[in-house]
Amino acid sequence: xxxxxxxxxxxxxxxxxxxDELKSKNTRHLDSLVYLLSKLTEDKETLHYLQQNxxxxxxxxxxxxxxxSTNFSIPSSTSKMSLQELxxxxxxxxxxxxxxxxxxxxxxxxxxxxxxxxxKNSGQPIPVFPSWVYERPALVGDFLxxxxxxxxxxxxxxxxxxxxxxxxxxxxxxxxxxxxxxRYITAQALVGRQSRAFSLDPNLDLSIKELVTRILPVAxxxxxxxxxxxxxxxxxxxxxxxALAAAMRTLIKEYMILITQLEHxxxxxxxxxxxxWFYIQPTMRTLEILASLATSVDKGECMGGxxxxxxxxxxxxxxxDSQAQELCLYLTKAASVxxxxxxxxxxxxxxxxxxxxxxxxxxxELQKEKIQEDYNDKYWDQRYTVVQQQIPSFLQKMADKILxxxxxxxxxRECGRDVTCPVAKEVIYTLKExxxxxxxxxxxxxxxxxxxxxxxxxxELVAHLRSIKxxxxxxxxxxxxxxxxxxxxxxxxxxxxxxTTRLEALLELALRMSTANTDPxxxxxxxxxxxxxxxxxxxxxxxxxxxxxxxxxxxDPTELTLSGLEAFSFDYIVKWPLSLIINRKALTRxxxxxxxxxxxxxxxxxxxxxxxxNKTAKQFSLHSAKWFAGxxxxxxxxxxxxxxxxxYMMFEVMEPTWHILEKNLKLxxxxxxxxxxHTSFLDNCLKDCMLTNPELLKIFSKLMSVCVxxxxxxxxFTQSMKxxxxxxxxxxxxxxxxxxxxxxERAEEAAKKKLTNKLLAEHADNLHLTSGFEATINKFxxxxxxxxxxxxxxxxxxxxxxxxxxxxxxxxxxxxxxFYTERLEHMSAERSQKAPPLLPRL
Numbered sequence: 001x002x003x004x005x006x007x008x009x010x011x012x013x014x015x016x017x018x019x020d021e022l023k024s025k026n027t028r029h030l031d032s033l034v035y036l037l038s039k040l041t042e043d044k045e046t047l048h049y050l051q052q053n054x055x056x057x058x059x060x061x062x063x064x065x066x067x068x069s070t071n072f073s074i075p076s077s078t079s080k081m082s083l084q085e086l087x088x089x090x091x092x093x094x095x096x097x098x099x100x101x102x103x104x105x106x107x108x109x110x111x112x113x114x115x116x117x118x119x120k121n122s123g124q125p126i127p128v129f130p131s132w133v134y135e136r137p138a139l140v141g142d143f144l145x146x147x148x149x150x151x152x153x154x155x156x157x158x159x160x161x162x163x164x165x166x167x168x169x170x171x172x173x174x175x176x177x178x179x180x181x182x183r184y185i186t187a188q189a190l191v192g193r194q195s196r197a198f199s200l201d202p203n204l205d206l207s208i209k210e211l212v213t214r215i216l217p218v219a220x221x222x223x224x225x226x227x228x229x230x231x232x233x234x235x236x237x238x239x240x241x242x243a244l245a246a247a248m249r250t251l252i253k254e255y256m257i258l259i260t261q262l263e264h265x266x267x268x269x270x271x272x273x274x275x276x277w278f279y280i281q282p283t284m285r286t287l288e289i290l291a292s293l294a295t296s297v298d299k300g301e302c303m304g305g306x307x308x309x310x311x312x313x314x315x316x317x318x319x320x321d322s323q324a325q326e327l328c329l330y331l332t333k334a335a336s337v338x339x340x341x342x343x344x345x346x347x348x349x350x351x352x353x354x355x356x357x358x359x360x361x362x363x364x365e366l367q368k369e370k371i372q373e374d375y376n377d378k379y380w381d382q383r384y385t386v387v388q389q390q391i392p393s394f395l396q397k398m399a400d401k402i403l404x405x406x407x408x409x410x411x412x413r414e415c416g417r418d419v420t421c422p423v424a425k426e427v428i429y430t431l432k433e434x435x436x437x438x439x440x441x442x443x444x445x446x447x448x449x450x451x452x453x454x455x456x457x458x459x460e461l462v463a464h465l466r467s468i469k470x471x472x473x474x475x476x477x478x479x480x481x482x483x484x485x486x487x488x489x490x491x492x493x494x495x496x497x498x499x500t501t502r503l504e505a506l507l508e509l510a511l512r513m514s515t516a517n518t519d520p521x522x523x524x525x526x527x528x529x530x531x532x533x534x535x536x537x538x539x540x541x542x543x544x545x546x547x548x549x550x551x552x553x554x555x556d557p558t559e560l561t562l563s564g565l566e567a568f569s570f571d572y573i574v575k576w577p578l579s580l581i582i583n584r585k586a587l588t589r590x591x592x593x594x595x596x597x598x599x600x601x602x603x604x605x606x607x608x609x610x611x612x613x614n615k616t617a618k619q620f621s622l623h624s625a626k627w628f629a630g631x632x633x634x635x636x637x638x639x640x641x642x643x644x645x646x647x648y649m650m651f652e653v654m655e656p657t658w659h660i661l662e663k664n665l666k667l668x669x670x671x672x673x674x675x676x677x678h679t680s681f682l683d684n685c686l687k688d689c690m691l692t693n694p695e696l697l698k699i700f701s702k703l704m705s706v707c708v709x710x711x712x713x714x715x716x717f718t719q720s721m722k723x724x725x726x727x728x729x730x731x732x733x734x735x736x737x738x739x740x741x742x743x744x745e746r747a748e749e750a751a752k753k754k755l756t757n758k759l760l761a762e763h764a765d766n767l768h769l770t771s772g773f774e775a776t777i778n779k780f781x782x783x784x785x786x787x788x789x790x791x792x793x794x795x796x797x798x799x800x801x802x803x804x805x806x807x808x809x810x811x812x813x814x815x816x817x818x819f820y821t822e823r824l825e826h827m828s829a830e831r832s833q834k835a836p837p838l839l840p841r842l
Contacts, residue, residue, distance in 0.1 A: 005034065008041045021299075127235050141226045142179045143187035143196070157184050157201050165205055166273050169212060173276060174263050176219045178256065179226060185212070187223070195291070196223040211273050218280055221287035225252060228294035238303045238356035239338035244311070247334035248290055255283055289324050293331065304358025305390035308336055312394050315431065329431070336429040339392070347402060347443040348421040350409025352384075360391040361403055384410070394433055401444045408447035408671060411577050412454055421446050448670035455671065459578055462665060465678075467521040468582065471570055472590040473654050474597050479514035484605065486510055491564035495529055498564045503527045528571035533562055534595040535701050538691055565602050569595050580671070581678055589682040592691055593654075600646050603704055606711040607639045631714060631777045638707045638784065644814055653688040657681055693798065699791045706787060710780045788814070 006012035022030050040046055137144055157165055172182025176198070181187055184201040198216050200209055229249050232241040262279060265271040293314060296302075302310055311332040318324040342359045345351045352363050362385050384407050391399050412419050423442045428435075455461045470476045486506045490498060504527050511522050569591045574582045664677040683692075690696040792811055 004038045005041060129234060140230050142223050142230070143181060145187065145189045157203050162205055162208075165208055169204070169208055170266055170271055170273055170276055173212065173215055173219075173273075174259060174266060176216070177222060177280075178259055179219075179223060185216075187219075195295075196220040208273065211277055215277060215280060218284050218287055221284075221291035222252075222255070224291040225287065225294050228298060232297075236356075238307075238358045240304050240307045240335050240358055241297070241302075243338050244297070244307060244331060244335040247331050248294070251286065251290065255287065258283055285323065286327060289318075289327055293328070303390075304339065304356070305360050305387075305392045305395075308332065308339060308392040308394075311335055312392060329429075333429045336392075340427040340429070343402070344424070344427055346406040347440060347447075348409075348424040350406050350411075350413050350419065350447070352406070357387075358390060360386055360395070360399060361406060362387050362390075383407075394429075395436060397433075398437060398440050401440055404670070404672065405440065405444045405447045408451040411580065411671075412451055415454070415577055417454070419450055451671050452668065452674070455577065455581070455674070456665075461578060461581060461674070462662070464521060464574070464578055464582065465661075467519055467524070468572055468590060469654075469658060470516060470519060471525055472572075472594040473658075474594070474601070474650065475655075476514065476516050479510055479516040480601065482514050483507065483510035484601065488605075491568055493564055495562045495564055495567040498529065500527060500529065524573040526571040526573060528569045528591070529564070529567045530569050530591075530595075531567070533566045534592065534599065535697065538592060538694075538697060565599065568598065581674060586678060586682060589686060593682075593685055593689060596689060596691060597646065597649060599704065600642055600649075603707050603711075604639065604642045604646065606708065607635055607642065610635055610711050610714045611639070630774065630781065634710065634777060634781045634784065635714070638710065641703070641788065641814060642707065649689050654685055657684050657688075696791065696794055696798070699787055699794060703784065703787045703791065706780060706784050710784075713776060713780070 006015050009015050019030075019034070040050075157168065160168065169184065172185045175182045176185050176187070184204065186199050188197045188199055190196065196219070198219065200212060204212070225248055229245045229252065231237070232245040258279070262271060262276060265275070293311065296310055296314070297307055300306065300310060311328060315325055315328040315332055318328055339358065342352070342354055345353055346359070346361060352359065352361060354361075354363075364382055364385065384403060386399055386403050395402065409419050409421075421443050423446060425439055427439060430436075470479075474480055483506070486509060487503060490502060490506070507525065507527060511517060511519075511525070516522055571591070572582070572587060574587070658681070661677055661681040665674060668674045668677060686692050690700055792814060795811055
C-alpha cells in the first residue's frame with residue numbers, strides 16, 4: 001500500500017520518510033490508515049473533492065500570510081539572488097523551521113502530565129522532585145554545552161607527532177564516552193529530537209579522524225540514553241518508564257565500569273586507538289539498541305501499556321538477533337513489573353491502584369445509586385472502561401476478560417465482602433502468550449463464579465425477578481382483581497387530583513388480602529404516576545436517534561390531561577448489587593409491559609360492566625331489543641378482542657419467554673450472560689406484544705380508544721334511562737311503616753310496575769329515535785371493524801416479511817372462525833396489484 005501511495009504522490013521520499021518516522025513511534029493502526037489512503041487514490045470522485053478542498057485551504061492560508069508581517073524579506077522574483085543572499089535566506093528558513101519543530105520544554109510537559117494525573121487522583125497528589133534537581137545541569141551525566149571545564153591551554157594538535165595525536169585523542173575519547181567534552185572533540189548543541197553530533201579538530205590526522213568517527217556513535221548513543229534516564233525518572237512519567245529507566249541505568253553502570261577499565265589501561269600506556277575500537281565493539285551494539293528504544297519511547301510519548309507494547313514489538317523484531325532480543329527481553333521484563341503488579345491486584349482482588357494512569361482499565365467516579373434513578377445510566381459499562389492505547393500488545397486478546405474479571409470482584413467488594421483469588425500467581429513477562437492466557441482465564445472463572453453465586457444465592461436474584469413478574473407481568477390474578485376494585489374510583493380522577501398516599505394504602509391492603517401476601521419482597525412494590533401516557537413514552541423511546549426525535553421531545557406534554565388510569569404504573573425498589581441486573585432501563589421496560597396490560601385489563605372490566613348494566617334491557621319491548629342487539633354484538637366482539645389479546649400476551653408471549661429465561665439463568669456462567677439473557681427476555685416480550693412497532697402500536701391504541709368510547713356511550717345511555725332509580729322508588733316489597741303490604745297494595749304495585757315498564761320502554765324507543773343511537777352504534781361498529789382489519793392485515797404483513805411468526809397466533813385467535821379471512825384476502829389481493837411486477841429471471 002505504501003508503495004502505491006508513494007508512486008501516486010509528488011514527493012515519494014517525504015512520504016516514505018514520514019511513514020518510517022510514524023512506524024518508529026509504534027503508531028497504532030498505521031497500516032490500516034495507509035491501506036485506506038491507498039484505496040482513496042483509486043477513487044476519482046473523492047480525490048477531486050480533496051484536491052478542491054486543498055486548493056481552497058491553500059488560498060485561505062495565502063491570504064492570511066499576506067495580511068501578517070514576517071521577520072525577513074524575500075527578494076523580488078524579477079531580480080536574481082546572489083549566493084550570499086541565498087545563503088542568508090537558507091539560514092533564516094532553517095532557524096524558523098528549527099523553532100517550529102522544537103519540542104516543548106520538558107518543564108511544560110511535566111506540568112501537563114502532573115495536572116492530568118492530579119485531576120484523576122484528587123485525593124492523593126503525586127510527589128514532585130525539588131526544583132534544584134532540574135536547575136543544576138552538572139547533575140546530569142550528559143554534555144554541558146557552552147561551559148569549558150578544562151583550564152589547560154590546548155596545544156594545536158596539528159603540531160604534534162602522530163603517536164602523540166593518538167594518545168591525546170584516546171584520552172579525549174574516554175572523556176567523550178562518559179559525556180564530558182574533550183580538548184579536541186566537543187559535543188554540539190541538540191536541535192529538536194536529533195541525535196548528538198560532535199566537532200573534531202580539523203587539523204587531526206585523517207587516519208585517526210576516520211577511526212574516531214567510527215567510535216563517536218557510542219558517545220551519541222550514551223548521550224541519548226542518559227538524557228532518557230534522567231527525564232523519565234521524574235514521577236510524572238509513570239512507574240513503567242521508571243522501571244525501564246532503572247533497568248537502563250543498571251546497564252549504563254556496566255558501561256561505566258568498562259570505561260573505567262579502559263582508563264586504567266590508558267594510564268598504564270597500554271591502550272591504543274585500535275585497542276579502544278576493539279574493546280568498545282560489544283558495547284556499541286548494546287548502546288545502539290538502548291538509544292533506539294529511548295528515541296522511540298520519547299517520540300511516541302509512551303507511558304504505561306504503550307511503552308510495554310513498543311518494547312514487546314521490538315523484542316519480536318529482533319528474533320534473528322539473539323543478543324539484541326535477550327537485551328530487549330531483559331528491559332521488557334523489568335519495565336513490566338509495576339504494570340503486572342497493578343494487573344494482579346485488579347484480576348485477583350478487584351482493586352485499581354494506578355496513580356499515573358498507566359493501566360489498561362480506567363476508573364470513573366460514578367454513583368451506583370443513580371442506576372436506580374436514571375434511565376440512561378450505564379454504571380456497568382462506564383464505571384470501568386478499557387483505554388485502548390494502554391493495552392500492551394501481548395494482552396490485547398485478553399483485554400475484555402481482564403476488564404470483566406476485575407469488575408466482577410469489585411462488585412462483590414463493594415458489597416462489603418473481601419475477595420482474594422485462591423489461584424493467584426505472580427504474572428511474569430514472557431514471549432509465550434499462553435502463560436498469560438491460562439492465568440487470566442483462571443482468575444476470570446473464579447471471579448465469574450464468585451459474583452454469580454453471590455447474586456443468585458445470597459441476594460436471591462431469581463426470586464426478585466419472579467416477584468417482579470408477579471406484579472409487572474400480572475400473573476397474580478386475585479391481587480389485581482382486589483387492587484382494581486379498590487382503586488377504580490380513585491384512578492378515574494385526573495392525575496393531578498390523585499392522592500398518592502391513598503393509592504399506596506390501597507396497594508398495601510390489596511397485597512395483604514391476596515396470595516401476594518406470601519411474597520417476601522412485596523414491600524419493595526411502589527406506586528408511580530408517570531408524566532406521559534404509554535403511547536407517548538413508547539414513541540419517545542422508539543424515536544431515539546431518529547429524525548423524529550426532536551419533534552416528539554419538543555411536543556407539549558400538557559396538551560391533554562391524563563387520567564390516573566393512563567398515568568398509573570408500578571415501581572420497584574432494587575438495592576445494590578441487584579440493580580446491575582434490574583436497573584432503571586430494565587424497570588422501564590417492565591413498566592411499559594405493565595401499563596400496556598393494565599390498560600387492556602381496564603378496558604375489559606369496562607366492557608364487562610357494560611354487559612352487567614345492560615342486563616336490564618331484557619325487560620324492554622321487542623322493538624327496543626332489535627336495536628339493542630347490534631350494541632350487544634359489538635360489545636361481545638370487543639370483549640373477545642381484548643380478552644384474546646390479553647391471553648396471547650400472557651400465555652403465548654410472556655410465560656414461554658419467562659421459562660426460557662429461567663432455563664438460561666441456570667446455565668449462565670457469568671454476570672454478563674445474566675444481563676444478556678434478561679435484556680433479551682424483555683426485548684422479546686416488548687417486540688411480541690407489538691410495543692416496538694409504532695405502526696401496530698398506533699392501530700392498537702385506536703382500537704382501545706374505540707372500545708373505551710363505546711363503553712362510555714353505553715354507560716351514559718343506561719344511566720339516562722334511570723331504570724334502577726325508578727324501580728326502587730316504586731318498590732313496596734318491604735312494606736310501609738304501618739306494616740307489611742296487603743294484597744290490595746301488592747296488586748296496585750304490580751299495576752304501577754307494568755305501567756312504568758311500558759312508559760320506560762316507550763322512553764327508550766323515543767330516546768333511540770331522537771339521539772340516533774343506532775347510527776352511533778353502527779359508527780362504532782364500522783370504526784372497530786376497520787381498525788381491527790387494519791391490525792390483522794399489518795400483522796399478516798409483518799409476520800410474513802419480518803419472520804415474526806409468533807404474531808400469527810393473534811390472527812388465529814381473533815379470526816378463529818374465518819370471519820375476517822375473506823376481507824383480508826381481498827386486501828392482500830389489492831396490495832399485490834399495486835406492487836410493481838417482478839422482472840423475470842434469466
